[in-house]
Amino acid sequence: MTVSTSNSAVWHPFTQMKAAPLPLKVKSANGIFLELENGRQIMDCISSWWVNLHGHCHPTIAKAIYEQAQKLEHVIFAGFTHEPAEKLAEQLLKYLPNSLKHVFYSDDGSTSVEVALKMSCQYWHNQGQERTHFIAFEGGYHGDTFGSMSVGRTAPFWQPFHQMMFDVDMISFPYTFENDSDIRRKEELSLRCLQNLLEHNPKTYAAIIIEPLVQGAGGMRLCRPEFLYRLQLVAKEFGVLLIYDEVMTGFGRTGEWFASIKSNTQPDIICLSKGITGGFLPLAATVVTENVFNMFYSDDMNKTFFHGHSYTANPLACAAALASLSLLEQSTDIFTSMENIHRRKSAEYLKDPLHKKQLANLRFCGTIMAFDISTENGTSYFAEIGPKLKQEFLKHNLLIRPLGNTVYLMPPYCITEEQLDHIYKNICEVLNSLP
Numbered sequence: 001m002t003v004s005t006s007n008s009a010v011w012h013p014f015t016q017m018k019a020a021p022l023p024l025k026v027k028s029a030n031g032i033f034l035e036l037e038n039g040r041q042i043m044d045c046i047s048s049w050w051v052n053l054h055g056h057c058h059p060t061i062a063k064a065i066y067e068q069a070q071k072l073e074h075v076i077f078a079g080f081t082h083e084p085a086e087k088l089a090e091q092l093l094k095y096l097p098n099s100l101k102h103v104f105y106s107d108d109g110s111t112s113v114e115v116a117l118k119m120s121c122q123y124w125h126n127q128g129q130e131r132t133h134f135i136a137f138e139g140g141y142h143g144d145t146f147g148s149m150s151v152g153r154t155a156p157f158w159q160p161f162h163q164m165m166f167d168v169d170m171i172s173f174p175y176t177f178e179n180d181s182d183i184r185r186k187e188e189l190s191l192r193c194l195q196n197l198l199e200h201n202p203k204t205y206a207a208i209i210i211e212p213l214v215q216g217a218g219g220m221r222l223c224r225p226e227f228l229y230r231l232q233l234v235a236k237e238f239g240v241l242l243i244y245d246e247v248m249t250g251f252g253r254t255g256e257w258f259a260s261i262k263s264n265t266q267p268d269i270i271c272l273s274k275g276i277t278g279g280f281l282p283l284a285a286t287v288v289t290e291n292v293f294n295m296f297y298s299d300d301m302n303k304t305f306f307h308g309h310s311y312t313a314n315p316l317a318c319a320a321a322l323a324s325l326s327l328l329e330q331s332t333d334i335f336t337s338m339e340n341i342h343r344r345k346s347a348e349y350l351k352d353p354l355h356k357k358q359l360a361n362l363r364f365c366g367t368i369m370a371f372d373i374s375t376e377n378g379t380s381y382f383a384e385i386g387p388k389l390k391q392e393f394l395k396h397n398l399l400i401r402p403l404g405n406t407v408y409l410m411p412p413y414c415i416t417e418e419q420l421d422h423i424y425k426n427i428c429e430v431l432n433s434l435p
């Protein structure tokens, strides 16, 4: 059934209201289950746009928010501070690469990136250099505000805005998967292109931005830690800032606390959001090195970073994030071992000769498993098979939202091996039913 757009008061995000099926109305949620109004239970296999870490309505986070709401719900964050924000900054720094020293709060993934881009520009401006160009990676997604769209300009969504975007040079992302024999050539190509740009345009670029280890919305495309290591060396050699957009990869998703930790690399700036509150409230952080911070730390008022949002460092969100971090500390075994379960279940359920023909580019990174369905038109976000598969998975009571012809799992960490087994078995059934 399709939505009768004219009488829907709500306009949904990333949704063609005319063509989309009626949205399912969720009454409550618990663990990995969403419960609809009619009592139907649906397994959330993608952590609701990748935010939910510990399962829905985790009582520890709910309690932390309730207790905080009775003490301080919100306060202006300029000229005032509060314990949850201060504690959270200290806690975050404990788990991030130790070169990162200062936390700037904002509201969501897009704004954490926007902040990083603006900081990078002003970092140079405050030193008397105008550097307004960026380097980013094809297939990247960094959000839907103007700056984040500009550095994610190859995404298929932004055509109406191309004229308004700022200057970004895109280089290829060395995308890899199981048994990829061509990866070294792809990495060389990207790095050569990067070096070329930096050699021919010295003092032009403010920063390089990348989603480290996994490009999320671009199709769960992986790169190797080795590539990030070499990328960091080139950035350092040419003195350009390196921004990691860990909005999706943060908080255990890649099988380590952060992709930067997994790859043993130290960017100048890291963007965080999504899982930061365990999926309860919007919050984001842009975390920087002492060097970046120092370029703003001055007696000169003009060197101030004039940026901030009404809800910056909202105490409820910070309390939720602190509770989520304490849960995460108890979940390290789970997020570090989930890749093994994905590998076992894939070997068990996706090995059929039929699947071999249908499936391409099987890939794993920590809690994430993805593969592409081979179609005649190659890989595309708008591949017709995506919405069809989504509906088929829903018939099996699974929330799996393919990115075009890419199917992936990114479940909350409370999922059990038995539940994962059930999910893989049902994916197998759906694939078997494809014409």
Ligand SMILES: Cc1ncc(COP(=O)(O)O)c(C=O)c1O
Residues within 6 Å of the ligand: 108, 109, 110, 111, 113, 141, 142, 143, 144, 211, 216, 217, 245, 246, 247, 248, 249, 273, 274
């Ligand atoms: C890597 C990355 N950066 C930024 C964003 C934007 O985050 P938000 O949707 O919270 O603005 C996303 C969202 O999917 C993302 O995956």
